């Protein structure tokens with residue numbers, strides 16, 4: 001089985017994802033890339049002019065965190081929420097409540113350039 005970093009569907013650095021304005025502030029947006037039968041799922045969080053990317057796979061069961069919408073943040077916007085079984089993560093991806101407490105989301109490097117979000 002391929003590791004996350006070996007997933008052929010994962011976009012290389014330098015791929016444009018969206019404009020900053022397309023992500024709610026604060027909020028998140030999912031991205032999906034396919035290469036034949038392989039899928040790469042990632043999401044980007046925005047807080048003002050700061051963007052942070054993660055692989056969209058919960059360390060508990062590997063499910064995407066917000067499979068039906070882009071609601072990655074809790075209502076108070078202080079944590080990332082996994083819809084699967086309710087795990088809560090700090091905004092830097094550390095699980096602090098739930099079945100994967102002590103584990104972390106996998107970073108997906110992204111950057112902001114001229115009002116657009118790119119893979120880094």
Ligand code: FES
Pocket residue numbers: 058059060061062063082083084085086087098099100
């Ligand atoms: S899959 Fe995320 S908490 Fe279970």
